[in-house]
Amino acid sequence: MNITTPSRPVIGTPHRPYRRGVENAILGGVCGGLAIRLGVRERIVRILFCLGALVAGIGLLLYVVLWLCLPRADESDAIAQRLLGPRRQLRRVLVGLVAIIVFGLILQALGAPSLGAYTLPIWLSLVGMIGVWRGASPDERRHLEELAKSAPIVGVPGSRTKRSFYLRVILGAILVFAGLRVLRHFGGAWYVASPALVGTLILLAGVAVGLAPWWLATLSDLTGERRERVRVEERANVAAHLHDSVLQTLTLIERAAGDAEAVTRLARNQERELRAWLFDPEHASSRDLAHSYVAQLHEMEAEVENDWGVKVELVTVGDLELNDDVVALVAAGREAAINAAQWSGASTVSIYAEVEPATVSLFIRDQGSGFNLAAVPSDRRGIELSIRQRMERHGGTVALKSIIGAGTEVELVLPRSS
Amino acid sequence: MSQPRVFLVDDHELIRSGIRSELAGAVDIVGEADEVEAAVEMILERNPDVVLLDVHMPAGGGVAVLRALNGRCPEVRVLALSVSDAAEDVIAVIRAGARGYVTKNISGPDLLDAIYRVAAGDAVFSPRLAGFVLDAFSLEGAQLEAADVDPDLDLLTPRERQVLRLIARGYSYRDVATELVISPKTVESHVSSVLRKLQLSNRHQLSNWASERHLL
Numbered sequence: 001m002n003i004t005t006p007s008r009p010v011i012g013t014p015h016r017p018y019r020r021g022v023e024n025a026i027l028g029g030v031c032g033g034l035a036i037r038l039g040v041r042e043r044i045v046r047i048l049f050c051l052g053a054l055v056a057g058i059g060l061l062l063y064v065v066l067w068l069c070l071p072r073a074d075e076s077d078a079i080a081q082r083l084l085g086p087r088r089q090l091r092r093v094l095v096g097l098v099a100i101i102v103f104g105l106i107l108q109a110l111g112a113p114s115l116g117a118y119t120l121p122i123w124l125s126l127v128g129m130i131g132v133w134r135g136a137s138p139d140e141r142r143h144l145e146e147l148a149k150s151a152p153i154v155g156v157p158g159s160r161t162k163r164s165f166y167l168r169v170i171l172g173a174i175l176v177f178a179g180l181r182v183l184r185h186f187g188g189a190w191y192v193a194s195p196a197l198v199g200t201l202i203l204l205a206g207v208a209v210g211l212a213p214w215w216l217a218t219l220s221d222l223t224g225e226r227r228e229r230v231r232v233e234e235r236a237n238v239a240a241h242l243h244d245s246v247l248q249t250l251t252l253i254e255r256a257a258g259d260a261e262a263v264t265r266l267a268r269n270q271e272r273e274l275r276a277w278l279f280d281p282e283h284a285s286s287r288d289l290a291h292s293y294v295a296q297l298h299e300m301e302a303e304v305e306n307d308w309g310v311k312v313e314l315v316t317v318g319d320l321e322l323n324d325d326v327v328a329l330v331a332a333g334r335e336a337a338i339n340a341a342q343w344s345g346a347s348t349v350s351i352y353a354e355v356e357p358a359t360v361s362l363f364i365r366d367q368g369s370g371f372n373l374a375a376v377p378s379d380r381r382g383i384e385l386s387i388r389q390r391m392e393r394h395g396g397t398v399a400l401k402s403i404i405g406a407g408t409e410v411e412l413v414l415p416r417s418s
Numbered sequence: 419m420s421q422p423r424v425f426l427v428d429d430h431e432l433i434r435s436g437i438r439s440e441l442a443g444a445v446d447i448v449g450e451a452d453e454v455e456a457a458v459e460m461i462l463e464r465n466p467d468v469v470l471l472d473v474h475m476p477a478g479g480g481v482a483v484l485r486a487l488n489g490r491c492p493e494v495r496v497l498a499l500s501v502s503d504a505a506e507d508v509i510a511v512i513r514a515g516a517r518g519y520v521t522k523n524i525s526g527p528d529l530l531d532a533i534y535r536v537a538a539g540d541a542v543f544s545p546r547l548a549g550f551v552l553d554a555f556s557l558e559g560a561q562l563e564a565a566d567v568d569p570d571l572d573l574l575t576p577r578e579r580q581v582l583r584l585i586a587r588g589y590s591y592r593d594v595a596t597e598l599v600i601s602p603k604t605v606e607s608h609v610s611s612v613l614r615k616l617q618l619s620n621r622h623q624l625s626n627w628a629s630e631r632h633l634l
Binding site: 076275278313315316317318348350352354363365367409 | 485488502504545546548549552553556583586587588589
């Protein structure tokens with residue numbers, strides 16, 4: 001979003017930096033951009049490029065290279081940067097390049113009609129154009145699609161129906177056939193014509209591949225329509241959901257306006273539900289089943305927040321299927337979290353769960369009052385029974401650390417059985 | 419340290435005034451904007467120390483602001499602010515150049531602390547963000563594509579992993595320092611190094627998150 005770049009050349013005033021034009025682009029905006037950069041009329045630049053193209057195709061090649069390497073004025077990355085960014089993409093580009101060169105060599109070997117000095121620049125430009133198509137931003141692609149639709153032969157406006165497509169194919173076939181007759185006539189004998197035939201077929205295949213983008217453009221029109229329909233349905237879903245959950249809760253809050261604690265609880269509950277629905281659709285839908293470690297923890301988070309009026313901050317890394325041991329781990333964790341909510345006086349309980357290759361661990365921490373483990377009265381057996389003994393039964397360990405005035409952390413670790 | 423000069427970007431007036439009143443007196447608010455283009459222009463003009471940037475806005479949101487600022491004012495540091503803490507949002511703004519990320523339900527003092535930290539050049543990692551990073555840089559992923567991994571960028575050191583794990587457990591930087599018997603400055607340099615990796619690594623988990631971001 002470069003605000004200062006003019007959209008048309010200011011005659012006589014060069015403007016840095018050199019970017020491809022957007023407003024004044026016909027094809028890629030290379031000439032328009034250069035005109036802005038130099039402060040001259042676009043037409044002069046365009047004529048010079050066309051003249052350059054007549055000199056063994058150099059102008060054409062230069063145009064495509066600039067198209068690839070220069071960012072558009074409203075974008076930060078050039079097409080080439082975008083293509084070469086991810087390493088995997090780079091590999092694909094190299095493979096494509098090699099394939100094109102091999103293809104060119106085969107054509108050469110088969111004796112396809114050569115264009116003399118123009119051959120190489122034209123091939124390279126073709127490769128470049130494929131690159132442009134692959135790496136173009138959605139905006140630029142839309143521009144090119146529009147251009148393609150208004151181009152002659154390929155897509156006369158309003159002719160993108162099935163019938164005109166068949167017509168074109170039949171017309172093409174007749175032309176190819178006629179062309180072959182002509183070739184045979186001039187070649188005099190079939191054995192002279194057959195290499196030319198192979199060459200022509202390959203050339204046609206090449207043209208078909210080259211036209212694939214226009215095909216895609218037609219297809220994308222269809223998907224666009226489908227997408228629109230999905231969007232409308234989505235909106236209806238959102239409205240329904242908001243009505244069922246958010247509006248209901250707001251009504252409840254209005255009714256409970258006098259009871260601060262109830263209001264907080266309702267709001268927090270609704271916030272969590274809405275958040276899950278908006279940003280974490282997978283967990284939201286599988287919540288009812290709660291068949292994984294993380295899903296169980298989310299359930300526990302909600303329960304502790306609701307029942308004890310504290311904020312639970314749950315962070316999870318990795319996940320695994322439930323089994324008896326994991327259920328016990330979560331149960332022990334719930335006990336620890338409830339202890340923290342009930343006794344520590346802290347307003348937030350942090351829970352961190354991590355699944356590693358060899359272990360599953362759960363940390364419950366509060367920054368509350370802390371306590372002296374030795375001073376816990378013997379009739380309060382929560383830690384001993386619900387946490388330590390339960391973990392030990394399932395082969396796990398408990399580490400408890402509490403500092404008076406700074407808080408408590410319970411660390412539960414369970415080895416993973418196979 | 420003198421009061422940092424703060425710039426607010428959020429499309430909701432209510433949120434902006436809330437933040438203003440919470441920060442009143444503790445920072446110097448030099449301006450605010452409610453849309454992407456105005457924000458970019460004014461930030462370039464006023465050169466604040468810290469930009470508080472809303473993630474979800476029309477016309478590209480916080481990421482668009484970060485992209486437009488990209489490289490044009492390296493001394494301006496951005497702290498992203500959002501209602502969501504969905505992975506794709508967090509990762510996208512961090513990779514676009516934000517120095518930290520907090521959710522809007524953060525308390526006033528915590529927000530102030532985060533602003534001062536970002537102003538001083540440090541990174542702000544919430545427990546949730548630390549969890550994302552541990553997830554994204556999981557060892558299992560690394561083994562799958564060992565050939566493609568750049569150890570300087572794509573792997574966390576054991577120490578960084580320890581630090582992140584403690585942050586995810588709810589430890590403050592100071593608590594982390596005490597627990598690992600290192601200085602708070604060292605903790606901060608570990609976190610900054612993780613932030614750099616998060617921004618530059620090519621791990622596909624990260625680029626996926628960044629590219630799949632078309633929510634809202």
